[in-house]
Amino acid sequence: MLKLFNLGEMPGLDSMTVFHALARLGIESLVVASPRDPIVSVGYFEDTEESVDLDFCVEQAISVMRREIGGGTTYLDRDQVFYQLILRKGNFIIPIRIVDRYRLFSRPPIQTYRRFGIEAAFRPINDLCTRQGRKIAGEAGGDIGECMVFAGGILIDFDHLKASRVVRSPDLTFRDMVYRSMKENITSMKRELGEAPQRKEVESALIEEYEKLLGPMEPAELSPAVREMMTQLEKDLTSPRSISGKGVNPRMQVKIAEGVRVVQRLRKVPGGLIRITMEVRNNTLGDITISGDCTFSLKDRLQNLERALTGLKLERDVLKRVLDGFHSEYSIQSPQVTAEDLVETMLSQ
Amino acid sequence: MNPLDRSNASSGEEAKVIKGYRFPTDLYYHREHTWVRVEADGNVRVGMNHFFTKAAGVIVNIELPEEESEVMQGGVCGKIQSSKWIGNLVSPVKGRILRVNRDLMNDTTLVNTDPYGRGWVFVIKSFNLQDDLKRLLRPDQLDDWLVAEIEKAEAEKRMRKERRIRY
Numbered sequence: 001m002l003k004l005f006n007l008g009e010m011p012g013l014d015s016m017t018v019f020h021a022l023a024r025l026g027i028e029s030l031v032v033a034s035p036r037d038p039i040v041s042v043g044y045f046e047d048t049e050e051s052v053d054l055d056f057c058v059e060q061a062i063s064v065m066r067r068e069i070g071g072g073t074t075y076l077d078r079d080q081v082f083y084q085l086i087l088r089k090g091n092f093i094i095p096i097r098i099v100d101r102y103r104l105f106s107r108p109p110i111q112t113y114r115r116f117g118i119e120a121a122f123r124p125i126n127d128l129c130t131r132q133g134r135k136i137a138g139e140a141g142g143d144i145g146e147c148m149v150f151a152g153g154i155l156i157d158f159d160h161l162k163a164s165r166v167v168r169s170p171d172l173t174f175r176d177m178v179y180r181s182m183k184e185n186i187t188s189m190k191r192e193l194g195e196a197p198q199r200k201e202v203e204s205a206l207i208e209e210y211e212k213l214l215g216p217m218e219p220a221e222l223s224p225a226v227r228e229m230m231t232q233l234e235k236d237l238t239s240p241r242s243i244s245g246k247g248v249n250p251r252m253q254v255k256i257a258e259g260v261r262v263v264q265r266l267r268k269v270p271g272g273l274i275r276i277t278m279e280v281r282n283n284t285l286g287d288i289t290i291s292g293d294c295t296f297s298l299k300d301r302l303q304n305l306e307r308a309l310t311g312l313k314l315e316r317d318v319l320k321r322v323l324d325g326f327h328s329e330y331s332i333q334s335p336q337v338t339a340e341d342l343v344e345t346m347l348s349q
Numbered sequence: 350m351n352p353l354d355r356s357n358a359s360s361g362e363e364a365k366v367i368k369g370y371r372f373p374t375d376l377y378y379h380r381e382h383t384w385v386r387v388e389a390d391g392n393v394r395v396g397m398n399h400f401f402t403k404a405a406g407v408i409v410n411i412e413l414p415e416e417e418s419e420v421m422q423g424g425v426c427g428k429i430q431s432s433k434w435i436g437n438l439v440s441p442v443k444g445r446i447l448r449v450n451r452d453l454m455n456d457t458t459l460v461n462t463d464p465y466g467r468g469w470v471f472v473i474k475s476f477n478l479q480d481d482l483k484r485l486l487r488p489d490q491l492d493d494w495l496v497a498e499i500e501k502a503e504a505e506k507r508m509r510k511e512r513r514i515r516y
Contacts, residue, residue: 044410044412044428044430044435045410045412045428045430045435068435069434069435070430070432070433070434070435071433092501095501095502095505096404096498096499096501096502096505097404097405097406097502097505098404098405098406098431098432098434099406099432100502100505101434102432102433104505125432125433126432126433139433140433140434141433141434141435142428142434142435142436143435143436143437
């Protein structure tokens with residue numbers, strides 16, 4: 001029988017080290033918990049220095065830790081109810097295909113949202129979203145020791161401002177775009193329902209739904225061995241060696257939700273530096289800001305251009321056609337900055 | 350043929366096909382889905398099997414083992430990410446890592462597109478090869494283990510379709 005650790009609010013780092021410890025110790029269990037104080041959790045392969053505004057985190061006393069499961073950089077606080085499922089590999093219930101694991105183990109949080117009147121659904125690969133397509137939970141998983149871990153969080157409320165602020169941004173335009181994109185694309189129970197439900201009711205519903213899927217669970221307390229391992233893991237997962245050292249993220253790109261990202265691209269051209277900050281949704285342009293130290297004449301025409309680009313596919317032919325047309329129609333004077341330069345900047349990796 | 354599936358490339362050897370998944374007959378297999386090729390110099394080349402590359406999805410990140418590090422048979426020597434899932438890279442034999450496939454640092458999808466060839470992951474100097482090989486599976490031993498795994502994966506897929514399950 002799986003153990004149930006219904007831990008309520010606990011120190012922020014504990015709410016993350018707990019599943020690492022249980023997995024290492026091979027204790028099959030479900031953890032339901034919330035971080036009492038906010039933390040930033042970085043995915044296993046994320047580049048912390050590129051993804052996180054570490055100065056801001058230090059200033060705000062927000063701990064930063066690297067988790068041993070996937071996903072990106074996440075801001076976590078007490079308005080989230082975590083669900084962390086630990087199963088030994090080889091447990092027959094674990095689907096073989098990764099995407100099927102997400103589907104199956106997402107059922108309880110989806111049903112939890114539905115019990116409160118929110119029509120949540122699974123959106124591959126690892127998001128839960130509302131009928132309107134707004135993200136209402138992110139999930140991640142991985143193998144730790146001899147166990148698999150599946151983890152996510154019910155968003156009772158979400159602090160878009162703080163979440164966007166912990167993301168490393170090259171400038172205010174980027175940060176503002178990240179904030180606006182998060183506000184538009186990430187929702188919460190409070191936003192969907194008009195008021196936040198009682199935390200205890202959410203926790204109870206979540207546990208009931210997991211029991212429907214996995215069978216009855218045995219309520220348990222964290223043993224000294226688990227706590228000791230958590231203490232050691234806190235040191236390891238927050239150490240400079242753990243926080244730094246990975247670097248596989250493309251520069252200046254923040255994933256907001258499945259299919260939605262805010263990116264900034266820079267390109268040096270004979271006319272100067274072009275800087276383009278864009279929200280991209282499923283390869284289609286949302287908000288876009290073009291700037292840099294190039295000479296773009298007729299600044300108000302540039303804003304017309306930004307509006308004309310919004311809604312276009314991020315594809316060379318499409319962009320070139322619009323940009324060429326715009327240049328000739330408005331006689332944009334951009335010494336040594338051509339339509340081709342702008343296209344190349346937008347498409348660069 | 351699916352252009353992403355070139356699992357028959359590069360090995361050049363005969364392969365056992367189990368429910369559409371290829372397992373070259375000159376290799377040994379570990380239950381954590383790594384394959385082993387014993388090379389002419391006695392060292393062991395390791396990669397991920399075809400079934401794994403399909404079940405995991407597109408590989409997006411890989412943490413390769415450290416060269417000169419030592420690992421036990423069944424020990425975790427790295428990590429592989431697909432679909433936001435971080436999986437263990439398990440060594441099929443005990444030994445010292447001699448070299449890793451640096452091509453994977455530029456293109457992790459080689460593991461998907463050419464799992465038995467250019468998608469190899471590391472070469473290891475085995476300390477106890479003959480004993481370790483006895484604990485691995487030959488292609489003619491794969492059926493019992495793998496058929497169950499494959500049938501489970503297919504049953505899950507069918508069940509979703511039949512029930513039109515939407516989460």
